[in-house]
Amino acid sequence: MARKETVTIQMILDTAFDMVKTEGFESITARRVANAVGCSTQPVFRVFKNMSELQSAVYFRAVRYFQEYIDTVKKVSDIPFVNLGLAYISFAREEKNYFKLLFVNGIPEGKNMYEIINGKDGKVSAEINKSRSMGCSEPAEMFMRMWIFVHGSACMTLTGDYDLDDEETVMLLERSYEAFKKS
Numbered sequence: 001m002a003r004k005e006t007v008t009i010q011m012i013l014d015t016a017f018d019m020v021k022t023e024g025f026e027s028i029t030a031r032r033v034a035n036a037v038g039c040s041t042q043p044v045f046r047v048f049k050n051m052s053e054l055q056s057a058v059y060f061r062a063v064r065y066f067q068e069y070i071d072t073v074k075k076v077s078d079i080p081f082v083n084l085g086l087a088y089i090s091f092a093r094e095e096k097n098y099f100k101l102l103f104v105n106g107i108p109e110g111k112n113m114y115e116i117i118n119g120k121d122g123k124v125s126a127e128i129n130k131s132r133s134m135g136c137s138e139p140a141e142m143f144m145r146m147w148i149f150v151h152g153s154a155c156m157t158l159t160g161d162y163d164l165d166d167e168e169t170v171m172l173l174e175r176s177y178e179a180f181k182k183s
Contacts, residue, residue, distance in 0.1 A: 007043035016058045025101045028055055059107050062098045066091060067119045076166075080131040081143065082173040084123055085150040089162070089169055092154035100158065103151070113151075136181060145180045146173075 015036045019027045030041040030051055037043070048054040073087035092099040103113055118124040124143060131139035150173070156162035164172065 007037055007039045007047075009047040011037055012044055012047060012054070013057055013061065016054060017061050020058055020062065020097050020101060021095070022097070024097045025055070025058070025105065028058060030054075055107060056109060059101060059110055062101055063111060063116055065098060066095075066102055066116060069095070070117075070119075070123070076170055077174060079174050079177050080127045080134065080136070080139075081146040081150070081177060082170060084117070084127055085146060085153075085173045086166060086169055088117070088150055089154045089157065090166065093157045093162075096158055099154065104155065104158070142177070142180055146177060149173075149176050 012033060016028050016033050019033065019036060028051070030044050033054070034041045034044050044054065048057070069091055070084065070087035073083065073090055075083045076086065077083055092103075101107075102110075102116055114124065128139045128143050131142050136142050153162055153169070153172075
């Protein structure tokens with residue numbers, strides 16, 4: 001009779017994903033993941049051919065997590081890029097290690113920032129179209145201006161230099177959009 005597998009791919013992936021949240025992406029090593037699961041490293045390498053494969057699986061799970069996260073942030077403004085920007089900044093504030101993994105450090109075979117933010121449902125494209133429909137003559141340029149501002153704000157949360165609450169952030173994003181529209 002074959003021995004029943006007690007350590008599953010899902011257990012290993014869940015453990016590694018949780019480790020990233022609390023300790024950062026660099027914490028994922030075969031030994032540390034195995035210790036956290038409560039097994040030797042053998043089951044880790046039974047389900048993943050190497051650490052790069054496990055790290056890639058964790059990375060793409062973080063991409064999905066981010067895309068689900070931004071869908072849950074309450075929509076508070078009709079001005080393009082504000083809700084998306086607020087969600088991005090909030091993610092950086094609440095999920096620092098996942099934010100660093102996706103938007104600061106990344107991995108070689110990972111997605112670029114635009115692909116992650118746009119997602120399968122075209123969030124950025126929709127905001128660009130919304131901006132165009134509201135009279136912005138250069139909506140793609142507006143996205144770049146706003147996103148440089150949004151990304152900088154989000155990165156400032158990592159260092160503790162951004163301490164605005166959501167209401168203040170919305171006001172700042174709305175004013176920035178209007179200022180960029182005039183220039």
